[in-house]
Amino acid sequence: MKILVWNCQGLGNPGIVQFLKQLVASKSPSVVFLCDTRLNKRKAEDVRRRVNMSGNLVVEINEEGLGLMLLWTEVTQVSLLSYSKSHIDVEVSKDGVCFRFTGMYGTFHRSKKKEDWDLLDVLRTMSELPWLIGGDLNDILDLSEKEGGRRKPRVEMEEFNDAFLRNGLWDIKPDSGWFTWHSGINVENLVKERLDRFVASIAWIQLHGRGQVQSIHSSFSDHHYLLLDTEPCTGRGKRLVDQFRFENCWADEEACLETVKECWNDANSSTMNKLKAIGDKLYGWQKHKRALAMKRKNFLLEKIEKLLNETISEESARDLTASKKELKLLMDREEIVKPMFDFDITRSLRIKLKNLKLFVQIP
Template sequence: MEMVRLKCGFENSIDVGSVGSKERISLGWKGNFLVHLKSFSSFHIDAEIHDDECDVVWRLMGFYGNPEEKNRRESWDLLRRLGQEQTAYWIVLGDFNEIIHSFKKKGGRLRAERQMEDFRMALDDCGLINVGYVGRWFTWERGRVLSTNIRERLDRGVATLNWFNLCPQYQLEHLTHSFSDHCPILLDTLGKKRASRIKDKPFRFEAKWCLEDSLEEEIKRFWNDSPGGVPDKLGGLGQQLQSWSNFQAKCKRKNRLMLEDRLNCLNELDPTDEILGEITDIQLELNLEADQEEIFWEQRARVNWLKNGDRNTSYFHKVAVQRQIRGQIKEIEG
């Protein structure tokens, strides 16, 4: 979880391991004063969010339903107890390990109506309403051939009516994935109101460029074709590499989007062995791209950052400043 937090830029977090399962729940955030932790257990993290955009405090809960069917009612009792401390604005996100209706499942054995009714009653008792979604209908899948394929919507968001009024432009999206059997869900409280911000960044050589076969040829071509001395060539090379990197990133992004679109289309079709086989091929290709990105982050992030960065903010910033100072070129000798 530390690596994921570093990639997202979260300075603070709490990680809780689930009892009797490899699963864990985690909450990460930026800034010390935006999140106030209320309570946590192996199956939930409850926090207050100090929202500067709305200038209000609302309640966010990450929830993990008990994976054991016989213990599922304990999860709903926990949700009811937490719901007694009711606030005006409350949203719950997570893997509930249960579906609301039988049509939210395809394949496998039928879900008992009593189980689904228990889940629906727990949500009603807490005043929680399904927030809907954008993207494919299922969030969990198992089985790569038609005879064993199972699809369910186990991950969801539910909220109180007042939370809907607070964030009317929200959007919850089922994201494309290639690693886990669960797909990530992304909640954007601003939705269409979110404005894109572009910041000018100074040139920095990125370690991931070394993974590109065309890097060496690009440097040789520019250096041989450019006039002027070494300082002029170095200045121009930085701009050229940045343009080359942007072009490479656009090509990769275009290819990734094509693969994700194709994956989404395949997931909407009734599964066959051929379709499930193509889904596996696309996921492998996406995995290769993700592996390359993982190498980049492992090269960029020092072991001490992973070890101490999340526990000691002062240490983290000192290391960053020292790296910046060491990376400066103060003079060039001819």
């Protein structure tokens, strides 16, 4: 089973919803907990439909909280135990395994931190099930979890540790990535902290082991998303058959336009053969462009991850800013890609005959 948690810092942008949809499709989590959604129930339901999840529980944005949402798949059974502005507590059942999951969003107000720890004390008494907690807890356990900025008072870290100890909760450290949040773009104000995490009871760890936790950067939020997999597998799944799809953003590509011109100006070919030739040539071009974009995106993600986990310097701060900007441009371009049609000749011919604007522009 996979569980994904993320402080998304708002789901009002269509781009971030599209990213979440792709994330759910690629990672296949059974349960998704999102905090700082900034949505009401109606808009949260729209998000649920768009990301193709079966069920959801929503804590709306209001004057007391920034909004929470829990999503789950059709084959996962979820029963609500309790909720507040800062948590959603549920019983999760799948494949005969039952445990308790609490999605939590800790306050960033130091004066209200005691409310979070008191909440843990109360929640512990409400169920005997194996217990997993995940989310943005907005605090650190020790000085290794922060770099830059004001030094954290030891007494505050001790309070955080004590809350876990008295409730029998153990920190599950990530297998990749360490700091989960960063702020600032210059070396003078760049701060990195491990604010997001999974913690679990001994009973949960005995049931599932520690599993595998990935901490992964996203260009849409200052927070990494965390993916916990209770049954990590290194094997490769089946690869989907690649299909040709014409994409709107290609109209701005000079190479694409030249390919279309070359095929369309072939006086010896029929309209159908011209369309087929365009499809055949753009298929290879499409694969090459996608491969280059994916390679660059993966390179930037790895580079950003490395920069976030190394000692801050003026050079690394500039490099981080530039890399994030480039990644954001790549991601934005990926989000606006919309498949217009599968390149089935008979169907595409009907579509093209109805809309010849592209070809009319060709001399």
